[in-house]
Each structure stands twice: as structure tokens, then as C-alpha cells.
Amino acid sequence: MDMRSMASLYGDALSAAEKEEPDTVREHASSLRSGLPDERTLQLLLLEGRFGTSFTDDLGRNILILDFGDWNKSAGPDFLNARIQIDGVPQIGDIEVDPAPEDWERHGHGSNPAFNGVILHLACMPSRREWFTRNARHERIPLVVIPPSAPALAEKPPEKAPERYCRHTSALGSMAPELLETLLQAAAAYRFRNKHRRHAERARYAGEEQALFESLAETLGYHANKTAMRHLALRAPLHAIRKCPEALLFGAAGFLIPVLPDSCTPEAVAHHKKLWTEWWPLREQFELAPDRTFPWTLSGNRPANHPQRRVGALAAIAGDFDTFKRLCRPGYGDGLANYLSSLAHPYWSTHVTLPSAPSPRPMALMGRDRIQALAVNHLLPAEGGERAWKHYLSLRAGQAGTKVLAVHQSLLGRRPDAKAFLAKEWHHQALLQIHEDLCSRHSCALCTLIGRLEKK
Structure with missing residues (x-):
């Protein structure tokens, strides 16, 4: 079967399982609050279009978001000067996003005149009582509750690590290798197709x-800082940073302090001074209020993967983005990998943070594992189609991450041939997808899927 057929087979089985198990869906909706991302991530997902742009408000009117406007950098509503339509009538104003409708009053927005310009209140779960949103002038504000079935909510990966053996281990352990291979490939195709749709x-x-640019930033962030890096790419978009990418990215990230410690080398002081000089006249356009910044994970990373160095790598590529973009075209071959693996920067090739001492030897700004991650998670799904799918299936796996290994052990750990299902990158993607869908939500989805596969 081709990629689209495989993806449809998997998706149809999930849909069928949901219909057979409505209690599971209700349970997912009722537990939504505890599983919601924080508010900054909700804003990020909204801006990316992950919740969609067409809704129905609490009065049954059709709401269409034409432009999210400016993502607020300081106090006040989350999005400023947005353009929407209410039953076809255009309006311009602000948008506020909250996990629940009641958060509007919990945060004091209803008595704050700064929120009188809000024309749309978005929430991610319904109120537990009769509710309407009002401003300080006691005017009603349209309220939209994003349905739990919205992809960014429904597809949220489970936070907890998998159990050592999940309830599907027995079925997967006794499955014929050919059938298991087909199951995994269907899951990988489903994941591939979903990523293609999100990118498009x-x-x-x-x-x-x-x-x-956002996909590159997320890849450079590794697991610990991928959301913060994507947030940075949205707060400091490519078109706005072309002239001095490093200074603006470091400033927007909150990594530029006025003065470095006295212990820093003259090289570090000189580089910091250059960045600060470029940043200072432009800081009002990019500097974020403390409660608008994304927290960076500074510990637990290898020194070479410190977020400051990751931002340095992003800046280096942003400074030559036309070359990077050209090499990302379909059929890019080894050109992109050679370009990224040989990338150098006069400071970040030998430093891990702004104040750090230089390393004795240059370090790669983007290693082969990140280059392959960019292709697997972004470039090939973005291209879509059978050519990209075949290339995707051909990629040998790099070192498996901690989560992939845990899921592999949970699902396939009792199989004598388990190692064979870690050999390709698509195996890793399939295992993650199955863990998200089958282990955490739909207890009968595996049976439904196996039954459909056996009929093919």
C-alpha cells in the first residue's frame, strides 16, 4: 500500500475505536484541564494554527480568525489588533486565550480596562457552570471553547513515561513479524501525514x-528546549532579524545581560559588546516581559547543547538562510547534510555560552543526529508524497532516545526479534505514535487495527 492508504488505515481504526468506546473519549475530555499545556504554549499553538481558525461562539455565531495580529510582548491581552469575522461581519481588536473561561475573572481581566478592547475570548475547556465573558464596561465578549477534538488537544502526547510492559505487550509479542511490520508502517504513515498537514x-x-525557520529552531532545541526555541522563532521571526540575527535572537531569548563577569576572556567581552550594541537600539521591538518569556532548560544538557549555543547555531543559519532554504528543496541529497555539518561560526564553534572559556577544539554547530532529525520530523513530511515517503522509509536509525527505548521495551520487549524494530528511523516514529494513540487512549484500537490489517 502507498503512504496515504497506510495512514488512512491507521486513522480509520482509531476513529472506529473511539466510536466503540465513547467512555474513553468522555474521560479524555473530562481530564483535559490537568493535561493542558501552559498558557504560553496555548498561545504558541493558536498562533501556529494548530487549533484552526474557524469556530462557533457561545451564542452560536460563526467566528473566523483572519489575522491573529501582534503577539503581545508585555502586559495585557495575548494578541493585539487581530482581525476576525463574526457571522461575516469584520471586527478588529484583541484576543485573550485561557485554559478555562473562568480564568478571565481569576486573572482580573473583567475589571481591567486594558482588556476592554478584547473582541474574542478563547478557552480550551467548557465552563462548569453557566458563563459569559464581560469586560470592565460590562459588555459581553464572544467566547469560543476550542473542542477537545482539536488536533493540538486531542493529539497531545502523554506526559508520563510508559509502563515497563503495557496492556498490549502480549498481543504485540505474539504477532507475526510481517503483520507487526505492517502495523508499525501504518502508524509511521499516519504520523508522517499529520506532520505534512501541520506544516502545510x-x-x-x-x-x-x-x-x-520554526522547524529548524525546534530541531536545534533538542527535546529539552524545542518548545522554547520554536517560541523564539515566532517572537523573532526570520523576516525581522535578517540584518542582525544573532543579536536579536539572543536579546529576545533573554540571554543578553548588560555586563559580563570580570572573569570572562577578552574574546567573550568583545563578542558580547558587539551583540549588545546591535541589540540596544532595537530592544523595544523584541524584548519580552518576564511573564511572556519561555523558560529555558539550562541543566541536564551536554555542554555543547546549551541553549545559548543552540541559539548561536540558529543565528548562523539565519544569516545564510537563502542557501539553507535552497538545499532543503525536494531531492536535496547530501548537499544539506554537508552544508550543515561543516557550518562554522567565529565564536560559537568554540564556545558553549557567552561567558564561557573557549574549548581547545572546534565543535560542530549541528551534528549528524540533528540533521537527520530535521529531515525525519520536518523536511520529508513537509514535502509529502511517495518520493519523500520512500526516502523516509530508507533512513537508518541513529541512536534511539530515552523515550523511544522505553516505549520499545514496553511494547515489544518480550519479542526475541525486538531489536529489528529499532533499525529504521520510521520504526522510532511508529513506536511513539502507537504509544500516544493505543497505550494511552484507546484500549480497543489495537484490536480494531489488527482486524483490519488481517483483511488486507
Whole structure:
């Protein structure tokens, strides 16, 4: 079967399982609050179009978001000067996003005149009582509750690590290798197709260049800082930082302090001074209030993967983005990998943070594992189609991450041939997808899927 058929087979089985198990869906909706991302991540997902742009408000009117406006950098509503339509009538004003409708009053927005310009209140779960949103002038504000079935909520990966053996281990352990291979490939195809759709939707809204820039930033962040890096790429978009990318990215990230410690080398002081000089006149456009910043994970990373160095790598590529974009075109071959693996920077090739001492030997700004992660998670799904799918299936796996290994042990650990299902990158993607869908939500989805596979 081709990629689309495999993806549809998997998706149809999930849908069938949901219909057979409505209690599971209700349980997922009722536990939504505890599983919601924080508010900054909700804003990020909204801006990326992950919740969609067409809704129905609490009075049954059709709401269409035409433009999210400016993502607020300081106090006040989350998005300023947005453009929407209410039953086809255009309006311009602000948008506020909250986990629950009641958060509007919990945060004091109803008595704050700064929120009188809000024309749309978005919440991610319904109120537990009769509710309407009002401003300080006691005017009703349209309220939209994003349905739990919205992809960004429904597809949220489980936070907890998998159990050593999940309830599907027995079925998967006794499955014929050929059938298991087909099951995994269907899950990988489903994941591939979903990523393609997300990229296409983001590119339609933000443009292909910006979507690619955000994908690059997320990849450079590794697991610990991928959300913070994506947030940075949205707060300091490519078109706005072209002239001095490093200074603006470091300033927007909150990594530029006025003065470095006295213990820093003259090289570090000189580089910091250059960045600060470029940043200072432009800081009002990019500097974020403390409660608008994304927290960086500074511990637990290898020194070479410190977020300051990751931002340095992003800046280096942003400074030559036309070359990078050209090499990302379909059929890019080894050109992209050679370009990224040989990337150098006069400071970040030998430093891990702004104040750090230089390393004795240069370090790669982007290693082969990150280059492959960029292709697997972004470039090939963005391209879509059978050519990209075949390339995707051919990629040998790099070192498996901690989560992939845990899921592999949980699902397939009792199989004598378990190692064979870690050999390709798509195996890793399939295991993650199955863990998200089958182990955490739909207890009968595996049976449904196996039954459909056996009929093929």
C-alpha cells in the first residue's frame, strides 16, 4: 500500500475505536484541564494554527480568525489588533486565550480596562457552570471553547513515561513479524501525514520560509528546549532579524545581560559588546516581559547543547538562510547534510555560552543526529508524497532516545526479534505514535487495527 492508504488505515481504526468506546473519549475530555499545556504554549499553538481558525461562539455565531495580529510582548491581552469575522461581519481588536473561561475573572481581566478592547475570548475547556465573558464596561465578549477534538488537544502526547510492559505487550509479542511490520508502517504513515498537514497549514499562514525557520529552531532545541526555541522563532521571526540575527535572537531569548563577569576572556567581552550594541537600539521591538518569556532548560544538557549555543547555531543559519532554504528543496541529497555539518561560526564553534572559556577544539554547530532529525520530523513530511515517503522509509536509525527505548521495551520487549524494530528511523516514529494513540487512549484500537490489517 502507498503512504496515504497506510495512514488512512491507521486513522480509520482509531476513529472506529473511539466510536466503540465513547467512555474513553468522555474521560479524555473530562481530564483535559490537568493535561493542558501552559498558557504560553496555548498561545504558541493558536498562533501556529494548530487549533484552526474557524469556530462557533457561545451564542452560536460563526467566528473566523483572519489575522491573529501582534503577539503581545508585555502586559495585557495575548494578541493585539487581530482581525476576525463574526457571522461575516469584520471586527478588529484583541484576543485573550485561557485554559478555562473562568480564568478571565481569576486573572482580573473583567475589571481591567486594558482588556476592554478584547473582541474574542478563547478557552480550551467548557465552563462548569453557566458563563459569559464581560469586560470592565460590562459588555459581553464572544467566547469560543476550542473542542477537545482539536488536533493540538486531542493529539497531545502523554506526559508520563510508559509502563515497563503495557496492556498490549502480549498481543504485540505474539504477532507475526510481517503483520507487526505492517502495523508499525501504518502508524509511521499516519504520523508522517499529520506532520505534512501541520506544516502545510503553518506555511499557508506564515509563509514557507518562516515555517522552515520554526522547524529548524525546534530541531536545534533538542527535546529539552524545542518548545522554547520554536517560541523564539515566532517572537523573532526570520523576516525581522535578517540584518542582525544573532543579536536579536539572543536579546529576545533573554540571554543578553548588560555586563559580563570580570572573569570572562577578552574574546567573550568583545563578542558580547558587539551583540549588545546591535541589540540596544532595537530592544523595544523584541524584548519580552518576564511573564511572556519561555523558560529555558539550562541543566541536564551536554555542554555543547546549551541553549545559548543552540541559539548561536540558529543565528548562523539565519544569516545564510537563502542557501539553507535552497538545499532543503525536494531531492536535496547530501548537499544539506554537508552544508550543515561543516557550518562554522567565529565564536560559537568554540564556545558553549557567552561567558564561557573557549574549548581547545572546534565543535560542530549541528551534528549528524540533528540533521537527520530535521529531515525525519520536518523536511520529508513537509514535502509529502511517495518520493519523500520512500526516502523516509530508507533512513537508518541513529541512536534511539530515552523515550523511544522505553516505549520499545514496553511494547515489544518480550519479542526475541525486538531489536529489528529499532533499525529504521520510521520504526522510532511508529513506536511513539502507537504509544500516544493505543497505550494511552484507546484500549480497543489495537484490536480494531489488527482486524483490519488481517483483511488486507
